[in-house]
Structures are given as C-alpha cells and as structure tokens.
Amino acid sequence: MTQQLLGTLWGVGVGPGDPELITVKAARLLAQSPVVAFPAGRGGHPGIAQKIIADRLRPEQIQLPLYFPYVQATADLAAAWVTAAETVWQPLMQGQDVVFATEGDASFYSTFTYLSQTLQRLHPEVRVETVAGVCSPLAAAAVLGHPLTILQQRLMVLPALYAIADLEAALDQADVVVLMKVASVYAEVWPILERRHLLDHSAVVVRASQETERVYPTLTEHPTLELPYFSVLIIHCR
C-alpha cells in the first residue's frame, strides 16, 4: 500500500545553460511537478540549474534548494547528501513527485547521482527516474561550429581533478580529448599542448550557451587564462 503512495524522484538534466536547450520532456515534468528541487546557489546567487528553469517555475510550486558543498572532505559531503536526500524524501513519502533539476545531463558527472544513490540507500523503496539532457561538451562543440567527433575518432573525456599523466596518455590514445572543468589545471595543460603542437587544434569554451559564454577558438595566444569553474577544453589530436 505505501508503495503506491510514494512519489517519484525525477532526475532531470536541464542542459548547459541556454534555457532553450532544455528538452521538451524536462519542460513538461517541470510544469507538472508539485515540488522542484535544485542545487542551491552560492553567496546569494541562484545556482545554474535554478537560473535555467527560473522562468518555468510557478508560485504554487514548492521549491527546494539543496546544499552540496564544493569540498573534498567526504564526511561533510556525505552529511550534506543525507540532508538533501531526507529533504526530498518528505514530499516523496507523501506521494508527491519531485523533479530535481541538474545542469547538463543527469548521468554525466552530475550532482543527481549522489542525491539518488544516497536516497536509495536510506529509502530503498524510493522510485527514481532519469531524464537525459544536453551535456556541456556537446554545447561547446556547437558553439565552436566544429564537430566534436566524426568517423572512427576515439573520444576521451577527463573530469576535473585528473592527473597530468592521464592527459598525456589520453593524447596518445584518443583522437579527441575533452577536459571538463579545466580551470585549475590550465597552466599545466598549456605547455603539454605546446610541446605536442596542438595549441591550434585546441579550444576553450567557458559556460557554453550561457549568457556569459566566452570562446577561445585556438590557444596559441593564451599560455595563461583566468577561467571560471565551468570551462571545457577540447583538443583535436589528429
């Protein structure tokens, strides 16, 4: 009986930033759901997903900003995930659906994973559905007007905190390499690209498709760059 009364947690990718790059399905679920959750912003600013969906929210919908600290400390993070999971569990156990809006795609380096996995551990009876969205490397490629991959090209994606050794191996092995959240390692990456004569085949896109988007179509002139967190570097090795 309780099973039938539970709401469903929908993890919905809302795309890279342009509110029009949300899917029709995400827009419908956002319009229908009594409760909408999203990662809380910082310092009084709305979060990225929250900005993307702002114009779709209605006053009668319950909004749940969830706090996910940007920290490495696993205990703090785990505690935040438990709090977030219990927050969305309240409406779910009362039979209300919850849409969790997450920037980009919901399965690709997404906050949604931690929320859903924590919730499933605490409340295994919960129902979870995932709705795919446009991820930032695809948006960056579209902005550059250059295909990400064609034909037999092998693609390697390295996330934020990769080791530089991983980059060398990826450049040896793949035809196209994407570095997510490249800001913190850009100064180390540039000399490697220079040595391999790849600066002309490398581009950085900052906040692809967002209003504050910036594009560096080649990196030859940019040994250093002040980059925000959401910056993607695309290298066409061959």
Next chain:
Amino acid sequence: MTQQLLGTLWGVGVGPGDPELITVKAARLLAQSPVVAFPAGRGGHPGIAQKIIADRLRPEQIQLPLYFPYVQATADLAAAWVTAAETVWQPLMQGQDVVFATEGDASFYSTFTYLSQTLQRLHPEVRVETVAGVCSPLAAAAVLGHPLTILQQRLMVLPALYAIADLEAALDQADVVVLMKVASVYAEVWPILERRHLLDHSAVVVRASQETERVYPTLTEHPTLELPYFSVLIIHCR
C-alpha cells in the same frame, strides 16, 4: 548584397528517439523554418530523425529527404554529400533558412558534419549554425538508471568501426568505456569482457528512448546478441 539574402543552415540535433527528448530550441526552429531537411530512410521506411520530428512538421513546409549511403566507398559517399549540399543550397541561396534534423547530437558522429563541411567547401559564403541535442550514450545511461560517469572517472567513447586492440587499450586506460554501434563487433567484444570479469558491469541498450528500445542490464547470459545498428554498449571497468 547577396550575403544578406542568404538563408542559414541549422544543424539541429533532435535527440536519441523519444520525440520529447528534443530541445525546446530545436522544436522552435523546426516550427519556424520554411524548409526542413533530414536523412532519408531506407526501404520505404522513414529515417530516425524524420520519425522523431514527424508530428512537428506542417504541410506548408518543404521537406527535403537527403540520401546518405551506408557505404565505405569514399567516391560514392562524396558524390552523395555533394548532391545533398546542392539540394539544401537551393533554398539557402534564395534566402530561406533550412533546418537539417539529425538524430542524437549534431556534433557527435553526426551526418550533419559531412553535409555542412561539403556545403562550406562548395559555397564558402554559406551561414551555418549548430544546435546541440541529447546523444545516445546519455539516453542509454538514463534508461539503465545508472550514472554514465561520476567523480574522477575517465570516459572513453569508441565509434562503430574500432579495432579490437583499441578496446583493450581503452579498458586499460579509462574507467568507463562506451562502444557506439556495437552490433558488428559484439561477438568479439564479449570474450574480452568475460576474460576481464566485466560482463556484470556491462550493459547494452538498443535504440535508447525509442519505442522499440531493448535493454540488457548485464551481459553474462548473452555471449551472442542479434543487435540492430543503433546499439550502445557501456562498460564500467572500475
């Protein structure tokens, strides 16, 4: 003067199959464009992109099915691309916009690349814009209810005609490996996954999000599989 009269070619990813997984931007462009092009189907059947957008097309819009043969022979392919490019050039040179609808994303192993590159070679003055869409590996991960990548995981994507040596290297190097269009090599891939004890961490999704979707959440029981062209294999190596 001619410059201002040209239409724009829009390469629009219409997502993996579910017509609701199209972006709001793609839906708007499809609704507005006087001319809509797409890869022609085979054997009297509509193509995938054509099926995805079927309910959005209006009788007064000009529809241009473009023929792209599934052949390796470069000369035949190149001739087909030239014909396709000249077909969309006719309305463009008369100042009409053309939306080219392509399944998945428009920059990710997409037919759109060949169309736009051929057109830009023949008519360098053409204006081209790309609109990102949801690609099939993200749709497959959503269907499986398992994240594609988290934390520091390195992702490798290998396209259709990869060599088996590439797969071994990818499994050594990446944490998550995606094999696109795996049908033709599945029988060779399975023993490698078995030897590496990865069958339980591997899944196949056929036509993710389409009506005829099929899911194999583990591969232990499936040393052989009859798979159609659009089948994705996801391996979580670690």
